[in-house]
Amino acid sequence: MKFPLAGALLALAIAALPADADDARPWQEQVLDGYHAFDPTAADTPKALATLIERGERLFKGKFVIEEGAGRPEATQAIIPTKRRRPAAESHQRLSGPDANSCQGCHFDPVLGAGAPFSSNAFVSEGFDAADFDTTDPQFSNERNSIALQGAGLVELLAREMTADLHRQRREALRTARRTRDPFRQALSSKGVSFGEITASPDGRIDLTKIEGIDSDLVIRPFSHKGVIVSLRQFAVNALNSHVGIEADERFGARWTGTADFDGDGREDEIGPGDISALVAFKATRPAPTRKTDLPEDWQQAAASGEALFSQIGCASCHIPALPLDSAVFEDPGPLDTAGTLRRAEVERPIRFDLAEFPWAKGLERDDRGRLLVPLFGDLKRHQISDTRNERLGNELIAQRFVDRDVFMTAELWGVGSTAPYGHRGDLTTLDEVILAHAGEATDARKAYTALQDADRQTIIAFLRSLEIAE
Structure with a gap:
């Protein structure tokens, strides 16, 4: 199905007009202002891109209400459209969701788009169709802490x-x-x-029996603790349904489900691909984390020593300081978006914008080939991070998308000094605590860390604490 340019622009123009007097009232509580079709020109000029990002920020911060489709009484949180066996008794539920009113509800600490404390944890399950499974019992749901979206x-x-x-x-x-x-x-x-x-x-x-840290299709899925989400577009569509109960018609609409109101809440086509693109643009342009620049001299010296030790004891083998990026031009939809999200083949051309042109990207270093060095301290690879001797980071009982329960994506450490608490459950209070919880493939690095003198371990903490999300 194509989204012709003329049709997209017409839909956007119509959506911008008030349908009735209520739409024009500045005190209205609704976040969505109509149905926005996909518009490939949405980032063609700096002004257009700024408008798209601003709309994405408004959607990210907005508190969705029932009148625009918040809630999903007859649908589950499953990423594949799944009906409930019986309607939910309550409009919001911390276990099976919806468990939030806005994206900001789970991504706000220390800045908009970042993570959240333990109190905002989500419960991830396969989207069971019966409320009997809506439980904190780890046999049925994995408790997860929010991941920061900066960078x-x-x-x-x-x-x-x-x-x-x-x-x-x-x-x-x-x-x-x-x-x-x-x-x-x-x-x-x-x-x-x-x-x-x-x-x-x-x-x-x-x-394929000897591949490591990746699915058999050799597609890297960089988002979520398990590394199972391929794009920010998929992330947005999944999260809107699971956590807020706003259903994107590119997955839950008539094309895939045969109805424009799959969740049975009386609101059809709740959010269009144009608004999903706005959310993608906002998330994709979040500034990359940085390093503290105003440190006292003793902290600077400790951090420099700690960074060297961090590499020497093996931590940098997975938490690689920087990966080179050939092109910073972001396209939406991307080349790896698949069924359930708008795909490249379904649009006249993707929305394009260059992340290297943003002021925050100007400070990133480049290598001798001119490639942008992304200082994420990660490797975009899954690793076994616990074992029978130390199960602290493998305390889940159910697999997610066939990823073993003790296998997780390497956490990117840029910004880690601003994102306590730690671990996929957000229940490890200090950096020292989460380092000591490492096992499995990280056993040797953890042992090397514990063998250091306390003063040397503190320099590693000083280094990690210098990696911040700027406020």
């Missing part, structure tokens, strides 16, 4: 480029195997991060 646009772009590298390596391995008529083993890596290896056979089969 998220750069993270998604890194994931896109790394996915393209891995897919190219897979194609080349298949071509080599066909040409030589022998199995060909191909190491998988991108931007210095290893993802194991594949073996291609001349008949087109690929042995």
Whole structure:
């Protein structure tokens, strides 16, 4: 299904006009101001882009109300449209949701778009159709702390480029195997991060048993604690349904479900692709975290020593200080968006804007090839982070999208000095505590940390505390 330019602009123009006198009242409580179709020109000029981001911020901060579709009495939080066996008894529910009135309700500390304390945790389940499973029992739901979105646009772009590298390596391995008529083993890596290896056979089969930290489709999904969300667009569509009960018609509308009111709340086509794009633009342009610049001299010296030790004891093997980005041009929808989100093939052209042009990006370093260095302190890879001797970071009982319960995405540490508490549940109060909770693949690094003198461990904390989200 295409969204012609003329039709998109007409829909936007109509949506901007008040349908009745109530729409023009400045004290109205609704967040949505009509249905916004996808508009590929929405970022073609600096003014247009600023308007798009401003609308995204208003949607992110806005407190949605029942009149515009908040709540989902006959639908679950599942990412695939799923009906409840019976309507929910209450409009809001902390366990199965909706558990918030706005995006800001889970992303506000220390600034808009960041994380939240333990009190704002969400409960993630597969979206059971019966209320009997709406429980904090870890057999049925995983409790999760909010992730900060600062720098998220750069993270998604890194994931896109790394996915393209891995897919190219897979194609080349298949071509080599066909040409030589022998199995060909191909190491998988991108931007210095290893993802194991594949073996291609001349008949087109690929042995995936030795891949590491990634799904079998070799797509890097950079968002969520488990690394299961591919894009900020998917993130927005998922979260609006799960946490607020606002359902995007690109997933829950008539095209996929056969009805414009899948959740049975009497409101059709609750949010259009134009507003999802506004949310994407707002999240993608959140400034990247930085380092504190006004530190006293003793902290500066401790942080410098701590950063060196951080690398020496092995922490930087997963928390890689910076990954190179070839292009900072962000496109929405992206190349990896799939069914359930608006896709590249469904639009005349994507919305485009260059993150490198934003003032906050000017301070990021570049390498000798001119690539932007994204200082995320991560590797966009999943790792086993707990084991039977130390299960502190593997305390979930159910898998999410087939990712083992003790496997999590490497947490990006940029901004970590501003995002306490720590861990996927947000119940580890200090950086020292979360480091000591590492196990599994991180066992050697944790042991090296514990073997340090207390003064040396404190320098690592000083370094991590210098990585901040600017307020």
